[in-house]
Amino acid sequence: xxxxxxxxxxxxxxxxxxxxxxxxxxxxxxxxxxxxxxxxxxxxxxxxxxxxxxxxxxxxxxxxxxxxxxxx
Numbered sequence: 552x553x554x555x556x557x558x559x560x561x562x563x564x565x566x567x568x569x570x571x572x573x574x575x576x577x578x579x580x581x582x583x584x585x586x587x588x589x590x591x592x593x594x595x596x597x598x599x600x601x602x603x604x605x606x607x608x609x610x611x612x613x614x615x616x617x618x619x620x621x622x623x
Contacts, residue, residue: 554560563570 561567
């Protein structure tokens with residue numbers, strides 16, 4: 552597609568508002584999706600790490616109580 556000047560490029564033959572608005576909405580949607588995925592992944596890893604640490608503490612406590620002759 553050929554445009555006479557930069558203003559014609561932005562105007563897009565009278566459809567510029569719709570064209571650039573659709574690009575903007577698409578970009579914002581993709582950015583929102585990426586950010587949501589990023590923070591969800593971070594929260595998931597944090598929860599998994601906390602669960603692993605909790606299980607490790609339970610295992611150590613269980614081993615200590617067995618060594619002391621106390622049943623849990």
